[in-house]
Amino acid sequence: xxRAPYLLLLAVLLFGCDRGTEPALVGKPAPDFTVQDSDRKVxxxxxxxxxxxxxxxxxxxxxxxxxxPWLVDLQQRYGPQGLQIVGVAxxxxxxxxxxxxxxxxGVNYVVLQGKNAVGDAYGATGYPTTVYIDRNGKVLNHILxxxxxxxxxxxxxxxxxxxxxxxxxxPAASAQGK
Amino acid sequence: xxxxxxxxxxxxxxxxxxxxxxxxxxxxxxxxxxxxxxAPVGPVTVPVGGGAPLQLKFVIGSGLHINSHKPNSDxxxxxxxxxxxxxxxxxxxxxxxxxxxxxxxxxPDVKLSVYSGxxxxxxxxxxxxxxxxxxxxxxxxxxxxxxxxxLCYPPKDLDFTFNVKVVKGARRR
Numbered sequence: 001x002x003r004a005p006y007l008l009l010l011a012v013l014l015f016g017c018d019r020g021t022e023p024a025l026v027g028k029p030a031p032d033f034t035v036q037d038s039d040r041k042v043x044x045x046x047x048x049x050x051x052x053x054x055x056x057x058x059x060x061x062x063x064x065x066x067x068x069p070w071l072v073d074l075q076q077r078y079g080p081q082g083l084q085i086v087g088v089a090x091x092x093x094x095x096x097x098x099x100x101x102x103x104x105x106g107v108n109y110v111v112l113q114g115k116n117a118v119g120d121a122y123g124a125t126g127y128p129t130t131v132y133i134d135r136n137g138k139v140l141n142h143i144l145x146x147x148x149x150x151x152x153x154x155x156x157x158x159x160x161x162x163x164x165x166x167x168x169x170x171p172a173a174s175a176q177g178k
Numbered sequence: 179x180x181x182x183x184x185x186x187x188x189x190x191x192x193x194x195x196x197x198x199x200x201x202x203x204x205x206x207x208x209x210x211x212x213x214x215x216x217a218p219v220g221p222v223t224v225p226v227g228g229g230a231p232l233q234l235k236f237v238i239g240s241g242l243h244i245n246s247h248k249p250n251s252d253x254x255x256x257x258x259x260x261x262x263x264x265x266x267x268x269x270x271x272x273x274x275x276x277x278x279x280x281x282x283x284x285x286p287d288v289k290l291s292v293y294s295g296x297x298x299x300x301x302x303x304x305x306x307x308x309x310x311x312x313x314x315x316x317x318x319x320x321x322x323x324x325x326x327x328x329l330c331y332p333p334k335d336l337d338f339t340f341n342v343k344v345v346k347g348a349r350r351r
Contacts, residue, residue, distance in 0.1 A: 059253050060323060061330040066284045126329040145328035146284060
């Protein structure tokens with residue numbers, strides 16, 4: 001009987017600890033958005049039927065710049081299979097500055113200037129934030145922070161194969177490109 | 179062999195220590211007060227027609243760094259400080275400390291000039307000759323952009339206030 005409080009505490013420790021909450025978006029329809037890109041309007045739904053990787057970034061974000069060459073490579077390799085990476089720049093820099101920066105980085109995927117509302121809708125509280133969306137517009141995964149290239153590629157492969165949602169992973173302790 | 183009666187107590191202590199470490203990084207949104215805070219500002223007393231040193235010590239949240247006042251790249255957002263002072267009072271010049279260099283495993287060739295831990299900004303409060311003695315409030319805003327080793331946060335403003343007491347200056351002979 002004297003052990004009961006301790007056993008209860010033990011149960012709470014084992015099963016009650018929060019080891020990282022799954023983002024609320026995973027498994028749900030990706031919020032649609034429309035932004036003005038140069039002389040046209042671009043909507044997320046324009047890419048329905050493809051696997052979309054939304055990558056929220058900023059020109060002042062060094063971890064984002066590490067990811068960019070990896071995303072360029074992955075777009076080139078998996079684009080024919082239906083991958084579309086969309087880089088959403090959350091800068092205050094002008095559109096021209098963002099496009100110039102993207103060109104200098106050799107970006108071969110869609111780059112848009114994001115709005116705070118779009119970032120908020122996707123829980124992009126920091127950058128990079130990467131959201132994986134399947135061909136039907138459902139969010140498969142939501143990653144906050146820099147992760148390894150292999151992890152990004154694994155998520156893309158799973159999405160292209162019609163993967164199901166999984167618990168958002170925490171970033172690797174040290175990200176290494178492959 | 180009979181098991182010790184206290185084995186389950188030992189197990190719980192181990193769990194209490196180990197589970198927080200096993201939880202891993204939680205990169206959910208950080209509360210605002212875990213980014214940068216201002217340590218209490220000591221009493222600032224300024225004589226009319228004179229000045230007094232001002233030291234503002236900022237504390238950066240564990241695991242974070244912010245760009246220094248002069249980062250190494252034009253693309254990076256520098257840390258800046260602005261003041262709103264009552265009439266007849268002034269703040270200046272403001273001196274930021276030199277940032278320290280930081281590199282990360284994900285970009286070993288990139289050297290950042292940053293502040294981490296604590297940093298102190300020095301300035302000088304002044305009161306014009308026509309300033310009236312009394313207690314005044316000075317408003318300040320520190321603008322900064324913070325990152326950890328995997329994630330960068332949008333620029334943030336830390337608004338703060340501190341009190342200044344203006345006293346009669348020493349009589350000149």
